[in-house]
Structures are given as structure tokens and as C-alpha cells.
Amino acid sequence: MEGIARFNTVGIVGDETCMLSPAPRGTSSSLLTPYNISNFHLPLSPFHIDIITLFLSLFLSVLFVVVFIFVFMAPAQELQHDQQAPPPSDEAPYKSRVTIVGSGNWGSVASKLIASNTLRLNSFHDEVRMWVYEEILPSGEKLTEVINRTNENVKYLPGIKLGRNVVADPDLENAVKDANMLVFVTPHQFMEGICGRLVGKVRGDVEAISLIKGMEVKMEGPCMISTLISQQLGLNCCVLMGANIANEIAVEKFSEATVGYRVDRDIAEKWVQLFSTPFFIVTAVQDVEGVELCGTLKNVVAIAAGFVDGLEMGNNTKAAIMRIGLREMKAFSKLLFSSVKDTTFFESCGVADLITTCLGGRNRKVAEAFAKNGGKRSFDELEAEMLQGQKLQGVSTAKEVYEVLSHRGWLDLFPLFATVHEISIGRLPPSAIVEHSERKPKFSLADGSI
Ligand SMILES: NC(=O)c1ccc[n+]([C@@H]2O[C@H](COP(=O)([O-])OP(=O)(O)OC[C@H]3O[C@@H](n4cnc5c(N)ncnc54)[C@H](O)[C@@H]3O)[C@@H](O)[C@H]2O)c1
Ligand SMILES: O=P(O)(O)OC[C@H](O)CO
Known part of the structure; x- marks a missing residue:
């Protein structure tokens, strides 16, 4: 001018x-x-x-x-x-670019699923970028370099090829800058820091989905991880949860999952398209909070189930703990968000995830070892020894749920949730899981009301 x-x-x-x-x-x-x-x-x-x-x-x-x-x-x-200017000039404007933020056990399997679909579907750019929290392996090599050379996440998903179109990137900002579809899949405790680093660094038209099972508790109250992402980055965030033990999906055993969305059904369908394969069936429901709370709270019940296994109390007791846990999951979710739907608990993210986690998950496994050791070895110690870098979500979620319960005066209403935390911190012995959880709540939780 x-x-x-x-x-x-x-x-x-x-x-x-x-x-x-x-x-x-x-x-x-x-x-x-x-x-x-x-x-x-x-x-x-x-x-x-x-x-x-x-x-x-x-x-x-x-x-x-x-x-x-x-x-x-x-x-x-x-x-x-x-x-x-995004998108880069070498691509058709309608092609979506996907970046995975996270590369642990589930993050790597999610990359594999997505990479197989971006190659197949014209509406996605072939390349899938995967942000890797850089680590030096015992060989002295960088994890990202090994992933890019071998096409395998040798630390978190050994023996599985991710797809040649997966590119490991240790630079978080660079990994997200061109993407208009972001998949968040890290242990929940790292998300506040990651979001802080991404403020102002993502595209204006970006859509997100969280595969993270966990929550944060802030001064104002509980904050789901999808809400944390939405609020900090100013974007719409769906969730994907389900009965999804990563190692089983990695070898293409049949599984289901649930996408939770807030308003836009078309966006939800796009996520369904991106994840679905003949062995991974994804369904969308309009209930973000319900889906996310199912995925988050079942990890607390899985810790309880692990205590039962460690004490060798048998299947009936474990089934009872799962039933009580499911009742508390539903009541807690509906007390926090009245919009949560009953039907969500019958999707893959609900009862199916609860069952698979209580049978074969990492939370269950480490809690079993904790109980076998009479609570004498800490969860941190057992996690480091048994999972080699993978992270539990149930112990910290139990603490976060406990904070909400005490702050709102609900401890008596949720005996199983409260007891899991008290055992985890050594205040009660593992055997307390049955004695305390079976206590009848003072009020009916059947419909989530007090
Ligand atoms: N593994 C499963 O079977 C499974 C299935 C469904 C959902 N999930 C959920 O997905 C989420 C991610 O789980 P996962 O199994 O991919 O991870 P994981 O348990 O394998 O966690 C390890 C990851 O954390 C990263 N990490 C370590 N320190 C970090 C730091 N300071 N900052 C950022 N990252 C760091 C590691 O590099 C690694 O990628 C969790 O919420 C989990 O509950 C897991
Ligand atoms: O291995 P866990 O206990 O972290 O559970 C894994 C998944 O959440 C199961 O769906």
C-alpha cells in the first residue's frame, strides 16, 4: 500500500x-x-x-x-x-496431515493403525509424524534414530513394524506444526507440560483426539485431559477409549473402541475412519465426558482387582470388586457431569474396558505384585522394575479421585475408590480392599444422585 x-x-x-x-x-x-x-x-x-x-x-x-x-x-x-503457511504447497488442500503426540506402548500401536489407513485413504497425507520423548538407549543410540532406521519402537513396542510412513520426530513443535489432526497419547501426568509447550504452535484449523486415560485435579476441581487440551490450545478435542490392551492390537487381534465427541458428528466420523481396520472396530457416541471418565476410572478398579489377585481371593471376589467398581464409575461420572449417558457404560469404553483391564492390564499386574509383597514395596519401585519405562495411570488417578471425593465430602459414597488410594499410600493393608469396598454407601448411587 x-x-x-x-x-x-x-x-x-x-x-x-x-x-x-x-x-x-x-x-x-x-x-x-x-x-x-x-x-x-x-x-x-x-x-x-x-x-x-x-x-x-x-x-x-x-x-x-x-x-x-x-x-x-x-x-x-x-x-x-x-x-x-500451512498446509505445505506440495499437497492438495483437502488432504489431512496427522501427528501423534506420544510414542509409548499404545502411542506406537496407534501410529501403526493410523499409518496403515493414511496409506489407504486418499483424504490423508501418507506420512504420519510421531513425536518421541527422546531417550538414549543402552546401545548409546537415540530412540528416534533407531525408530527411523528400523521402523520399530524397540523400547516400547519391540518386534512390531510401525509402517514406513511413520516418521519419529524428537522436536515437539516441529512435529505438530503442519498437522491438522493431532492424536494425543502420552501418560496423563505429562500432558500439562506438553500443552504448555504447544500454546500458539498448532495450526488454527487443527482438530484433536485424546487416547489418554487420566485426569488432572485443579483448584477449581477435576479437569479431564481432553478439556485440558481444548482449553490450553483453543481447539476441539474428541476422545478414543476402549478395551484396548495395546500389545494385542499390535498383533491384530480383534478389538473394539469408542470415540466420544461433543457436537460435530462429521469430525467424529473422520476419526473413526482414521482408526478403523477390519480387526479394530470403532463406534462414535456423543458423550465425551462419559467415554473419557470410563477410560480413566477403570484404572482405579484395575488396581483393586490386582490386589484381589495378589491376595489369591478368587474369581467371585474379583467379579464383585468389578461390579462395585462399575457402580462407582457410573455414579462418580454422573455426579461430575449430569450429561453422561447410561448407554456409554455398555460401549467398549465402559464394561468391556473394565473387564480387559482387570484381567490383563499393567495396572492389575503391578497391583498384584504390590499385594503379594504385603504393600512393603512401593508402586514406583515396582513400576520401574516391571514395566521398564511404561507408566501406570491407576495409582495417580486414585489419588486424583480421592482429592475430589474429600473436597466434595463424598468419601463415604465411594468406598472402593477411597480404599484403593489408602492402600496405595500404605495407610491401609491390601486386604482392606474387600473389607472396605463392600461397605454399603450411605446413599443410593444407582442413578448417580446423592
Ligand atoms: N498401553 C496400553 O495398552 C494402553 C491402551 C489404551 C490406552 N492407554 C493409555 O494411553 C496413554 C499412553 O500410554 P502408553 O502405553 O502409550 O505409554 P507408556 O505407558 O508406554 O508410557 C511411556 C511413554 O511416556 C514417555 N515419557 C516418559 N517420560 C516422559 C516425559 N517426561 N514427558 C513426556 N513423555 C514422557 C515415554 O517416552 C514413553 O513414550 C495412557 O493414558 C494409557 O492409559 C494405554
Ligand atoms: O495396561 P493398563 O492397565 O494401562 O490398561 C491398558 C488399557 O487401558 C486397556 O484398555
Whole structure:
């Protein structure tokens, strides 16, 4: 604009010069400078000539600058703009670009599922970027370099090829910058820090989904991880939960999952499309909080089931603990969010996830070892020894749920949830899981009301 305005100013100066009249024939050249241009005789004094010369040189200089900018600078500016503007210029605008934020056990399997679909479906760019929290392996190599060389996450999912179109990237900002579909799948305790690093770094049109089972408790109250992501990054976030033990899906054993969405069914369908395979069946329901709370709270029940296994109390006791746990899951979810639907508890994210976790999950396994050791070895110690870098979610979730219960005066209403935390911190012995959980809550929790 500045260039155009200057150009107009130059034009006006030019017009003014054209207003000089031709010198009348026979006019004496001694009075007027003989300034002949063809048959024009301009009756100008030296002062006028100086002014005109000044204006002309000004005009020519400005013209030169404008031409210089257009010829030499504009292409450079265009190039710079192209580099910043998403999506990159080498792709059709309708193709979605997917980045996975996280590369643990489930994060790696999610990358494998997604990578098989982005190759197959035209609406997605082939490449799937996977942010990796960089680690140095015992061999001295960087985990990202090994993943990119071998196409395998040798630490968190050994023996499984992820797909050649998965690119491991240790730089979080670089990994997300071009994506318009972000999949969050890290242990929940790292998400606050990760979101903090991503503020202002994601595309304006980005959609997100969280596969993370967990919650945060803030001064204002409980905050689901999808809400944390939505609020911190200013984007819409769906969730995907289900009976999904990652190692089983990695070897393509049949499983189901549930996508929870808030409003936009089309977005939910796009996520369903991105994850679905013949052995991984995904269904969408309009209940983000219900789906996410199922995935989050079942980990607390799994710890209780692990205590029962460690104490060798048998299947009936374990089934009883699962039933009481499911009742508390439903009541707690509905007390926090009245919108939570009963039907959600019958989806894969509900009762199916509860069953698989209480039978074969990591939370159950480590809790069993905790009980076998009479609570003498801490969860942290057992987790490090038994999971080699993978993380439990149930112990910290039990603590977070306990904070909500004590803050709201609900401890007596949720004896199983409260007891799991008290055993985990050594306040009660593992055997308390049955004695305390079987206590009848003071009020009916059947419909989630107090
Ligand atoms: N593994 C499963 O079977 C499974 C299935 C469904 C859902 N989930 C859920 O998915 C989420 C992620 O689980 P996962 O199994 O992929 O992870 P994981 O348990 O394998 O966790 C390890 C991951 O945490 C990363 N990490 C370690 N320190 C970190 C730090 N300071 N900052 C950021 N990252 C760090 C590691 O690099 C690694 O990628 C959890 O909420 C879990 O409950 C897991
Ligand atoms: O191994 P866990 O206990 O973390 O559970 C894994 C998944 O959440 C099961 O769906």
C-alpha cells in the first residue's frame, strides 16, 4: 500500500509538469529560458527548472525503488510466506496431515493403525509424524534414530513394524506444526507440560483426539485431559477409549473402541475412519465426558482387582470388586457431569474396558505384585522394575479421585475408590480392599444422585 500511495504522489507531480504551456512562437529567448521539447517552448526561469529537475529526479528515484521492490523482493516474500503457511504447497488442500503426540506402548500401536489407513485413504497425507520423548538407549543410540532406521519402537513396542510412513520426530513443535489432526497419547501426568509447550504452535484449523486415560485435579476441581487440551490450545478435542490392551492390537487381534465427541458428528466420523481396520472396530457416541471418565476410572478398579489377585481371593471376589467398581464409575461420572449417558457404560469404553483391564492390564499386574509383597514395596519401585519405562495411570488417578471425593465430602459414597488410594499410600493393608469396598454407601448411587 505504501508503494502504491507513493506512486500516486509521483503521478500528481507528473501531471503538474504537463500543465506548463508551450512557448508562444516568436517569444524572446532572453526573457525565457529556451527550453524546447519538439515544438514546445517552455517559458521557464532557472528557479522553475531547478524545481522541475528536483521533482523529476525524485520521481525517477521513487520509480526505481518501486521497480526494484517488485522485481527482486516480491518473489522472496512469496517464498517466505509459503514456508509459514500451512498446509505445505506440495499437497492438495483437502488432504489431512496427522501427528501423534506420544510414542509409548499404545502411542506406537496407534501410529501403526493410523499409518496403515493414511496409506489407504486418499483424504490423508501418507506420512504420519510421531513425536518421541527422546531417550538414549543402552546401545548409546537415540530412540528416534533407531525408530527411523528400523521402523520399530524397540523400547516400547519391540518386534512390531510401525509402517514406513511413520516418521519419529524428537522436536515437539516441529512435529505438530503442519498437522491438522493431532492424536494425543502420552501418560496423563505429562500432558500439562506438553500443552504448555504447544500454546500458539498448532495450526488454527487443527482438530484433536485424546487416547489418554487420566485426569488432572485443579483448584477449581477435576479437569479431564481432553478439556485440558481444548482449553490450553483453543481447539476441539474428541476422545478414543476402549478395551484396548495395546500389545494385542499390535498383533491384530480383534478389538473394539469408542470415540466420544461433543457436537460435530462429521469430525467424529473422520476419526473413526482414521482408526478403523477390519480387526479394530470403532463406534462414535456423543458423550465425551462419559467415554473419557470410563477410560480413566477403570484404572482405579484395575488396581483393586490386582490386589484381589495378589491376595489369591478368587474369581467371585474379583467379579464383585468389578461390579462395585462399575457402580462407582457410573455414579462418580454422573455426579461430575449430569450429561453422561447410561448407554456409554455398555460401549467398549465402559464394561468391556473394565473387564480387559482387570484381567490383563499393567495396572492389575503391578497391583498384584504390590499385594503379594504385603504393600512393603512401593508402586514406583515396582513400576520401574516391571514395566521398564511404561507408566501406570491407576495409582495417580486414585489419588486424583480421592482429592475430589474429600473436597466434595463424598468419601463415604465411594468406598472402593477411597480404599484403593489408602492402600496405595500404605495407610491401609491390601486386604482392606474387600473389607472396605463392600461397605454399603450411605446413599443410593444407582442413578448417580446423592
Ligand atoms: N498401553 C496400553 O495398552 C494402553 C491402551 C489404551 C490406552 N492407554 C493409555 O494411553 C496413554 C499412553 O500410554 P502408553 O502405553 O502409550 O505409554 P507408556 O505407558 O508406554 O508410557 C511411556 C511413554 O511416556 C514417555 N515419557 C516418559 N517420560 C516422559 C516425559 N517426561 N514427558 C513426556 N513423555 C514422557 C515415554 O517416552 C514413553 O513414550 C495412557 O493414558 C494409557 O492409559 C494405554
Ligand atoms: O495396561 P493398563 O492397565 O494401562 O490398561 C491398558 C488399557 O487401558 C486397556 O484398555
